[in-house]
Amino acid sequence: MSKRRSRSYTAVAAHPGGPHELGQNLLVDGATIDTITRLTGQAPDPIVELCPGSGAVTVPLGEAGRPITAVELDSRHADRLEQRTPDNVRVVRDDVLRFRFPRHPHTLVGNLPFHLTTPILRRVLAAEHWRTAVLLVQWEVARRRAGVGGASMLTASWWPWYEFELHARVPARSFRPVPSVDAGLITIHRRPSPLVTEREAYQRFVKRVFTGPGRGLLRILVRTGQLNGAGAAHRLRDRELPTDALPKDLTAEQWARLWRLCSEPARKNRRSRD
Ligand SMILES: C[S@@+](CC[C@H](N)C(=O)[O-])C[C@H]1O[C@@H](n2cnc3c(N)ncnc32)[C@H](O)[C@@H]1O
Numbered sequence: 001m002s003k004r005r006s007r008s009y010t011a012v013a014a015h016p017g018g019p020h021e022l023g024q025n026l027l028v029d030g031a032t033i034d035t036i037t038r039l040t041g042q043a044p045d046p047i048v049e050l051c052p053g054s055g056a057v058t059v060p061l062g063e064a065g066r067p068i069t070a071v072e073l074d075s076r077h078a079d080r081l082e083q084r085t086p087d088n089v090r091v092v093r094d095d096v097l098r099f100r101f102p103r104h105p106h107t108l109v110g111n112l113p114f115h116l117t118t119p120i121l122r123r124v125l126a127a128e129h130w131r132t133a134v135l136l137v138q139w140e141v142a143r144r145r146a147g148v149g150g151a152s153m154l155t156a157s158w159w160p161w162y163e164f165e166l167h168a169r170v171p172a173r174s175f176r177p178v179p180s181v182d183a184g185l186i187t188i189h190r191r192p193s194p195l196v197t198e199r200e201a202y203q204r205f206v207k208r209v210f211t212g213p214g215r216g217l218l219r220i221l222v223r224t225g226q227l228n229g230a231g232a233a234h235r236l237r238d239r240e241l242p243t244d245a246l247p248k249d250l251t252a253e254q255w256a257r258l259w260r261l262c263s264e265p266a267r268k269n270r271r272s273r274d
Pocket residue numbers: 022023024025026027028050051052053054055056057071072073074077094095096097110111112113114116
C-alpha cells in the first residue's frame with residue numbers, strides 16, 4: 001500500500017553525515033526487539049518513536065495497529081520506513097532535538113544514537129505529555145539514570161516527577177555496526193503525583209548540592225548555606241536522612257524530603273507574608 005509522505009514538520013532532505021555521525025547502530029537482536037515491543041505495548045496511548053532508523057522496532061510495533069509517529073532525520077531511512085510500514089505509521093523527517101512532541105498523552109520509544117543521548121533525554125524529560133518512555137541508551141547512562149550504583153544529577157533533578165527503571169543490559173553485539181559499548185534498556189514513567197511541586201527551585205537546589213564543596217550531605221548543606229549549622233545534623237536525622245551520604249546515593253524520596261527540610265524557612269516566610 002502506498003503512503004502519503006508526511007512533511008508536516010521541517011523536512012530534512014539528506015543529512016551530510018554518514019552512518020557514523022548519525023549514530024546508526026541498528027538493533028538486530030530479536031529478543032531485545034520483543035522486549036521493547038512488549039514494554040511499549042503496555043500503555044494504551046499513541047506512540048512516538050524517536051530515531052526509528054529503517055524500522056527494527058517500528059515494524060513489529062506497527063502490527064498492533066496503534067498510531068505511531070516515527071521521527072527520523074536520515075531521509076534514506078525515512079523512505080525505507082515509509083515503504084515497510086502500514087498506514088497507522090506516520091514518518092516525520094525531522095531532528096528529534098527540534099521535533100515538537102504532541103500535546104496529548106502518548107508513549108515514547110527509541111533506540112537513541114549514543115552521541116545524542118543526553119541532549120535527547122533533557123528534551124524528553126522537559127516535555128509534558130508523554131506518560132511512559134522505553135529507551136535504549138549506553139549502558140553507563142542507563143545505570144546512572146536508573147540510580148544503579150549512584151544516580152546522576154540529571155536523574156536527581158527529575159526524580160520527583162519520574163520513576164526510572166533499568167530492565168536489561170543489551171550487549172554491543174546486538175547492533176550493526178557493533179558499537180564500542182553495551183547498551184541498557186530503561187523505562188521512565190511519569191508519576192501521577194509528583195513528590196515535589198516547585199520544579200525550578202528544586203532543580204537549582206539539586207545542582208547546588210551536587211556541585212557544592214565538601215563530602216557528605218551534612219557538610220555540603222551547611223557549606224552551601226542550605227541548612228543552618230546549628231542542629232543541622234539533628235534535623236537531618238529527624239527526617240531519616242543520612243548525614244554522611246553522597247548526593248549520588250540519595251533515593252527519590254530522600255531528595256524530596258531533603259528539599260522539604262531545606263525549603264521550610266522560605267515557605268514559612270512566604271506564609272507569614274501572605
Ligand atoms: C541507534 S539508531 C536506531 C535505529 C533503529 N531504531 C534501530 O533500533 O535499529 C539511531 C537512528 O537515529 C537517527 N538519528 C540520528 N540523529 C538523529 C536526530 N537528531 N533526529 C532524528 N533521528 C536521528 C539515525 O539516522 C538512526 O536511524
